[in-house]
Structures are given as C-alpha cells and as structure tokens.
Amino acid sequence: MAELRELSRLLRELDDQMITCMRCGMCQAVCPLYAETGREADVARGKIVLLEHLSLDLLKDPEGVKQRLENCLLCGSCAAACPSGVKVLDLFLKARAVINGYLGLSPAKKAVFRLVLTRPALFNRLISMASRLQGIFTRPADDLLGASCARFESGPLKDRRFMPLARTPWHKQTPELNEPAGPGDTKVAFFPGCLVDKVFPDVAQSVHKALGHHGIKIYLPARQSCCGIPALSSGDARSFVQMVRQNLALFAGGDFQFLVTPCATCTATIKEIWPMMGDYFLPEEKEKIAAVAAKTMDITQFLAEKTSLEPPAAGSEPGVKVTYHDPCHLKKSLGVHAQPRALINANPDYAFVEMDEADRCCGMGGSFGLQNYELSKKVGERKLQNIIQSEAGVVGTACPACMLQIIDMVSRSNSRVQVKHAVQIYAENLPS
Numbered sequence: 001m002a003e004l005r006e007l008s009r010l011l012r013e014l015d016d017q018m019i020t021c022m023r024c025g026m027c028q029a030v031c032p033l034y035a036e037t038g039r040e041a042d043v044a045r046g047k048i049v050l051l052e053h054l055s056l057d058l059l060k061d062p063e064g065v066k067q068r069l070e071n072c073l074l075c076g077s078c079a080a081a082c083p084s085g086v087k088v089l090d091l092f093l094k095a096r097a098v099i100n101g102y103l104g105l106s107p108a109k110k111a112v113f114r115l116v117l118t119r120p121a122l123f124n125r126l127i128s129m130a131s132r133l134q135g136i137f138t139r140p141a142d143d144l145l146g147a148s149c150a151r152f153e154s155g156p157l158k159d160r161r162f163m164p165l166a167r168t169p170w171h172k173q174t175p176e177l178n179e180p181a182g183p184g185d186t187k188v189a190f191f192p193g194c195l196v197d198k199v200f201p202d203v204a205q206s207v208h209k210a211l212g213h214h215g216i217k218i219y220l221p222a223r224q225s226c227c228g229i230p231a232l233s234s235g236d237a238r239s240f241v242q243m244v245r246q247n248l249a250l251f252a253g254g255d256f257q258f259l260v261t262p263c264a265t266c267t268a269t270i271k272e273i274w275p276m277m278g279d280y281f282l283p284e285e286k287e288k289i290a291a292v293a294a295k296t297m298d299i300t301q302f303l304a305e306k307t308s309l310e311p312p313a314a315g316s317e318p319g320v321k322v323t324y325h326d327p328c329h330l331k332k333s334l335g336v337h338a339q340p341r342a343l344i345n346a347n348p349d350y351a352f353v354e355m356d357e358a359d360r361c362c363g364m365g366g367s368f369g370l371q372n373y374e375l376s377k378k379v380g381e382r383k384l385q386n387i388i389q390s391e392a393g394v395v396g397t398a399c400p401a402c403m404l405q406i407i408d409m410v411s412r413s414n415s416r417v418q419v420k421h422a423v424q425i426y427a428e429n430l431p432s
Contacts, residue, residue, distance in 0.1 A: 020084045027078035027088070032361040033071070036378045041068055044078035044088045066099045066235075071372075073365035073379070074233060075328035090276055093232060097277075100235025113231040113239035120223040120246070124171060127198050131165035138164060145419060147411040159373065161411035163199050163404060170201040174208065177220035186306065187217040187256040189295075191247075191270070193263035194226050195400035203262050203400065206427035207299055211260075213430045214307040221250040229269040232277070233366055241280050244289070252288035258306070259296045262423055264327035264399035265366070267298040268334055298330055300398050300422050304339035309346045309426075318351035322425065323392035325383065325406065326359035327399035340398045343426035350425060355390040357382070364405035376405070384409040387417060394418045396425050 027044040028034055034043040069092055079088045105113070116123050134148075141149035141161050148164045150157040170192055181187040188211065192204045211218055225246040231239035251259060261267050271293045278286045303309065324341055331337040337359070345352050363369065363379025383406065387395050395410075395417055397403055403419050410417045 021086050022084050024083065026081045026083060030077040030081045032075065032077065032363065032379045032382075033073060033375065035382075036375060042071055044082075044086070062099050062103055065095070066103065069096055069099070070368075073328075073361055073363070073368050075361040075365065076332040077328065077361060080332040093273070093276075096235040097232060097237035097240075098235075101237060105234070105236055109234055109236065113234070113236045117226045117231060118239050118242045118246070120225050123226075124169070124223075127165060127169065128172075131167055131169075134164055138162075142411040144416055145407050145411050147407055161408045163407060165198055166201045168201065170197045170204040171222070171224075173201060173205070174220065176222040177218045179217040179219070181217040181255070185215070185217050186258070187219060188302070189219045189221075189251055189254055189256045189259040191224060191227075191251075191259055191261040191263075191266060193261055193266040193400065195404070196262055197224075200400050200403065200421070203421045203424060206421065206424045207260070207262050209427045209430060209432075210299075210303055210423060213427075214303070216307070219254055219256050224250060227263075227266040227269040229265055229273065230366060232273065237277070237280055240277065244274055244277075244281070245285070248285065248288050248292065251292050253291075257295065258302060259292060260299045260302045261296070262299045262398070262400070262421060264298060264330035264334075264336075265401060267296060268329035271296045272333060298334065298336050298339070298398060300330075300340035300343050301334075301336045303423070303426065304342045309342060319347075319349035320351065320394055321353050321390070321392040322350040322394040322396055323353050323355040323387060323390040324358060324422070325355070325362060325387075325395060325397040325402060327397055327402050328359075328361050330398055331359050336398075340396070340422035343422045344396055347425050347429040349429060350394065353390050353392055355386045355392070355395075357386050360386075362402050362405045362409075364401045366401060369405060377409075380405050380409045384413055384415070388413075388415055392417065394420055394425070396420050396422045398422050 031043040072092060074089060074092065076089050079086070082088070116126060137151055138148040139151050141147050146163065147161040149161055152158070177190070179187070190207065192207070196203045208218070225243040227247070228240040228243040231243065259270070261270070274289045275286075275293050278289065281289065322344055324344060326337050341352065344350060360383065361379060362383045363376040365376065369376040387406070387410070395406060397406065397419070398421060400421070403421065407419050410419060
C-alpha cells in the first residue's frame with residue numbers, strides 16, 4: 001500500500017533525526033506537558049525513544065504510535081530549545097499525516113474537515129446558523145470578557161468558559177476588498193483566519209483601522225479557506241492539501257507585496273508548514289507556496305517593521321498596566337516577540353509590564369485543548385498565575401487561540417483581567 005511505503009520512508013527519515021538527538025534533556029526542561037505529568041512519553045526525547053524502540057514493528061502497532069504522537073501541544077518549545085536542531089515538529093506532523101492516512105479518520109473528524117472546512121461557503125453558512133442558535137445551549141458567564149458557559153452539565157463544553165460566535169462575522173462586515181494602489185503605495189493581502197473571522201471580528205476591524213491609518217492598501221478576497229493546520233494536526237493531509245490549494249487560487253500571483261494575518265498559528269502555517277509539506281504538492285504548486293510564504297508576515301511584525309509607529313507623547317501619564325503573552329508559533333517558530341510589544345508601547349494609555357515566563361505555552365494547542373481539557377487547563381493555570389502576579393489589568397497576545405485559552409482561565413478565576421490582541425491595543429489610540 002502507498003501508505004505503508006510512505007510510513008517506511010518516514011521511518012528512515014526519523015532514524016536520521018534520532019541519530020542527531022543527543023538525549024540531552026533540553027526538551028524535557030521546556031516541555032509544558034512534561035512539567036504537569038512527569039511522563040517521559042510526553043516529551044520529545046521520550047517520543048523519539050519510543051519510536052526508536054517501536055520502529056521494527058511500527059507497522060504492527062500504529063495505534064500505539066498515534067497515541068504518543070497526539071499527546072503533544074505542538075508548541076515547538078522542544079524544537080526551539082534543541083541544541084542539535086532536531087526538527088521534531090516537522091516529523092510529528094508528517095508522522096500524524098501518514099499514520100492517520102493508514103488508520104483512517106474518525107467519522108466526526110472526516111465530516112468536519114472534508115465536508116465542512118474544505119467548503120468555505122458551507123462553513124460560513126453553518127457558523128451563521130450556529131451563531132443564531134447558540135443561545136439555546138449557552139448562557140453569558142462574564143460581563144467583562146463577554147465569555148459564555150454551557151447551559152447543561154454535560155458535553156464537551158460543560159466546564160469551560162468560552163467566547164460565543166460573533167453575531168456578525170468579519171466576512172459579513174467586509175465581504176471583500178481590492179483597493180487600488182498607486183505608485184509608491186504598499187498593498188497587502190489580508191488573511192484573517194477562522195477564529196478572527198468568526199469569533200473575534202473586532203481584531204479584524206483593528207487590523208483594517210491600523211492599515212488604513214498608515215495608508216496601506218488592502219486585498220481581501222472572499223471565501224478564504226482555513227489555513228489547514230487543524231486538519232493536518234489531526235493527520236488529515238488530504239483536506240490540508242485541498243485547503244492550501246483553495247487559498248493558493250486566491251493569493252498566488254496577486255499584486256500585493258505582503259500577506260498579513262493577526263493569527264500567529266496561521267502565520268506560522270503559511271510561512272513554514274505549507275512549504276514543509278511540499279511533497280504533497282505538484283512542482284508548480286510548490287513554487288506558488290514558496291512565493292506566498294515569502295510574503296507572509298504577522299500583522300504585529302508588519303506594522304512594527306514596515307510602518308512608522310508613533311511613540312507616545314513625551315510626559316504622558318502612565319495608563320493601565322498591560323502585560324503580554326508570547327504565542328508559541330510566533331516567538332518560537334518565527335522569532336517575533338519585540339514587535340507586538342512595540343505596538344503595545346505605542347499606546348500611551350497603557351503601561352507595559354513583563355510577566356514571568358511570557359513565552360511559556362498557554363496550553364491551548366488547538367485540538368489538544370478540546371480533547372485533553374484537564375491537562376490543557378493545568379498548563380493554562382500556570383499562565384494565569386503569571387498574569388495575576390504581573391498585576392496587569394490587561395493581557396495582550398497575538399493569537400486568537402491563545403486569547404480563547406486565556407479568557408477561559410481568567411474568567412473562571414474571576415480575575416477581572418481583560419484579554420486583547422496587541423493590534424487592538426495599538427489601534428485604540430489611532431484616530432477613527
């Protein structure tokens with residue numbers, strides 16, 4: 001079978017990486033899951049050792065390998081700390097794709113990824129319907145953050161505080177844009193991402209306001225697809241490839257200099273994971289992916305490096321204390337950490353304070369937080385304590401998934417701390 005041949009090829013690639021691994025334990029020192037469980041199997045070194053021992057009969061026990069590979073936040077802490085440069089994240093994602101391709105997806109995941117996420121128009125219609133019906137199953141839980149909780153004491157949302165779906169998503173507020181650019185004008189493509197579009201449209205509004213303030217022209221095509229990382233993280237390479245191709249049809253060859261997104265995960269996916277999965281695409285598609293990836297920037301990086309941020313007026317009174325959480329995919333994968341802080345510091349209504357362990361994972365991990373809530377919550381509670389100890393009234397970040405996790409932690413603790421995207425904080429001080 002093709003899947004078995006691919007799995008064998010991946011094992012050979014894994015063997016090469018295992019030779020590089022020195023078993024030094026640096027990944028153990030930074031792994032947020034290991035800090036909570038103490039299990040060697042939860043850390044990159046442990047997974048590599050397990051795979052090494054299982055490699056001879058891996059084809060006989062793909063379920064065992066799958067369980068070990070999926071018990072991971074994919075935060076990249078291990079790869080960022082590895083002195084040998086082992087590309088753990090790359091291997092884990094590819095291994096998930098191959099193993100799940102061999103075993104098959106669950107009916108629920110197959111329906112979500114292949115019938116919904118790969119069909120943007122249908123996805124939008126279903127979310128619009130869900131936003132109108134969500135009041136039946138949820139109720140308000142927090143007047144400051146706007147979080148909700150489940151009305152019923154059962155189901156996957158029973159213990160969570162979560163943000164409701166937006167009544168009017170961004171794609172309804174601004175279906176599409178293609179502003180003409182004159183000589184000397186900078187033009188960007190805007191990729192809001194699913195969570196910003198459907199849960200945090202205020203973040204997209206802030207992006208729009210900030211770009212307009214700096215005279216940046218915007219290309220916003222309608223019916224954008226998901227970046228594909230939820231499907232790939234679950235091992236569905238087929239749906240991932242389909243979503244990438246849908247987005248390439250919208251963005252490849254466009255007359256813009258940069259593609260910007262306010263989602264750290266989308267940024268890292270387009271810039272790093274799309275090219276990394278090049279073996280799944282045709283040669284001409286790989287060229288298009290490389291071109292789009294080269295143009296892609298996080299919105300905080302773009303504003304900090306490609307525009308002139310206006311510093312606070314001299315002598316202005318310090319405002320509300322604000323701290324910042326570094327999204328894993330932004331700092332550890334892309335090295336972007338000073339830029340969002342620069343945006344926050346450009347607003348004189350805030351006084352920035354650094355929290356301890358600002359770059360430690362918040363515990364969300366995409367679908368990991370949905371499937372392993374208790375463990376995800378333990379990781380998040382450490383982040384919450386660092387936020388509280390900073391004595392900040394606002395915590396900023398640059399990832400909507402991190403916003404969801406932090407809102408859950410803060411709301412359940414009744415800490416009365418606001419959670420905002422860094423671009424929202426920056427845009428607040430700009431003239432309307």
